[in-house]
Amino acid sequence: MKRGGGVRRKYHLYELFSLAACCLCFFGCGLETIYALDEPMLLHSSTYSTVQFEEKYFEFETNEVKNSDPLINPPPFKFLGTDVYYKIYNRHESITSVTSALSSANNSTDPSSAAKLLTETYKYKQLGTSAGARTPLIQYEPPPSYPWPPYYNGHGRCVYIRLSSYQNDDYTAKFINNYTGDNSVTPTAVPRREGNRYSFDFGRDGDNDKASKTLFSTDTDYNYSSSGFSSGYDNTYFVDMYAVSVGRDENYTEHCSKVLHLGTVAINASSKDN
Numbered sequence: 698m699k700r701g702g703g704v705r706r707k708y709h710l711y712e713l714f715s716l717a718a719c720c721l722c723f724f725g726c727g728l729e730t731i732y733a734l735d736e737p738m739l740l741h742s743s744t745y746s747t748v749q750f751e752e753k754y755f756e757f758e759t760n761e762v763k764n765s766d767p768l769i770n771p772p773p774f775k776f777l778g779t780d781v782y783y784k785i786y787n788r789h790e791s792i793t794s795v796t797s798a799l800s801s802a803n804n805s806t807d808p809s810s811a812a813k814l815l816t817e818t819y820k821y822k823q824l825g826t827s828a829g830a831r832t833p834l835i836q837y838e839p840p841p842s843y844p845w846p847p848y849y850n851g852h853g854r855c856v857y858i859r860l861s862s863y864q865n866d867d868y869t870a871k872f873i874n875n876y877t878g879d880n881s882v883t884p885t886a887v888p889r890r891e892g893n894r895y896s897f898d899f900g901r902d903g904d905n906d907k908a909s910k911t912l913f914s915t916d917t918d919y920n921y922s923s924s925g926f927s928s929g930y931d932n933t934y935f936v937d938m939y940a941v942s943v944g945r946d947e948n949y950t951e952h953c954s955k956v957l958h959l960g961t962v963a964i965n966a967s968s969k970d971n
Contacts, residue, residue, distance in 0.1 A: 732770050734808065734942045734954035735760040737779055740855065742960035745789040745935050750863035755959040756876065757940055759853030762840055764942050764954075773947040780833035780943050781858070781959070782821035783890075785912065785919045786935045788927045792961060795819055795937070803955040812941050812953035821939065822918040824858075825893035826872055826886035827908075833943050835874055848875035860888050860897040860936055861964050870896065891918045899934055899966040911966075932967045 741756035763769060765776040786792055799819075802811035815821045824834055835856055841849055848855050857876040862869040871884030889896060889908070900911035912934065914921035926933060938961070942954035 730946070731808065732774055732944060732946065732952045734764050734770070734776070734944055734952060736942055736954040736957045737856075737940045738852065739957055739959065742958075743962045745792075745961040745963045747963070750868055753861075753863065753962050754857060754859040754880075755938055755962075756855065756857050757957065757959060758850070758855050759835055760942055760954075761837055761853035762851065764944065765837060765839075770944065774944060774952075775946075776837050776942070776944045778833040778837040778943060779835040779853075779856075780941055781824040781835075782815055782939045782941070782956075783824050783918070784819065784821045784937050785890075785916075786922070786937065787912075787920075787933075788922045788924060789930070789935045789961065789963070790927060791920055791922055792935065792937050796958060799939070799956055799958070808955065809951075809953040811956045815939055815941075815956055820917065821937075822891040824872075824938075825889035825891055827889055827893065828886035829893055834872075846875075847877040856940075858888060858938070858959075860962055862898075862969070870898075897936060897964060898969075899964060901966045901969055930963065930965075933963050933965045935961050935963050937961045 737760055738758045739756075740758055741752075741754065743753050743755060747753055759779045761776070761778075770776060784795075799811050799814060802814045805811065823832065826834070835854065838854075845851065854874065855876040855878075857871070857873040857880060859868065859871050859880070867881045869884075870887050871880070872886045872888050873880070873882065874885040887896070890910075894908065895910040896908040898909040900909050902909040912919050912921075927935075938959035940957045940959055944952045946952060
């Protein structure tokens with residue numbers, strides 16, 4: 698009896714030791730912290746078929762208050778801000794499969810999977826500005842004190858983007874951070890393609906605008922199709938846009954929210970007003 702009891706006690710000790718080791722391994726090794734970043738919120742979208750020049754713009758709201766909340770994303774995690782990505786196409790039909798794939802990726806258990814697909818697989822590029830490179834484009838700023846200014850509504854800041862100019866000053870190409878609903882104000886900057894040098898006029902101003910550049914099939918921000926322009930859209934390019942919230946952990950690993958599809962705008966390179 699004594700011999701059997703001794704063996705049993707040794708066996709129980711072995712079980713307890715193994716269980717403790719497993720717990721240490723489970724709780725202390727290899728577990729990845731998942732941070733909760735919410736995507737921006739869409740306020741106005743443009744589609745490729747939009748013909749009214751007044752409607753050819755994008756407007757969204759950042760999600761800064763929630764994403765910077767230390768109870769949701771505790772330090773040393775840092776919310777960096779909101780970035781905007783684009784890709785140029787000569788056929789709007791080419792965008793359909795991309796939109797579908799990114800929508801599916803937004804439902805992945807990995808919150809950053811859609812952003813990775815956007816940038817690594819489909820090679821969307823960060824939107825530049827005439828003011829130079831900013832990464833991310835809309836950098837995080839602590840919320841203003843209450844009562845809030847007109848551009849702030851408790852969630853974040855409103856952002857307005859128009860890629861090319863139409864007729865008068867109210868509808869010129871502009872990027873407005875802290876947008877209050879008045880598109881006649883002096884812009885924060887003018888949108889530029891990757892590298893911050895060229896505009897989205899695609900050569901329609903010719904030699905009168907050094908920032909205007911004709912597209913080439915080898916441009917890294919251009920998805921060229923040898924099938925040519927879409928039917929009914931001669932010499933028209935389609936700029937597809939997304940916005941995403943961005944943060945960084947203590948290891949300088951970047952984390953992203955789901956991607957927000959801002960929409961697609963058609964730009965006719967043959968005409969200055971379209």
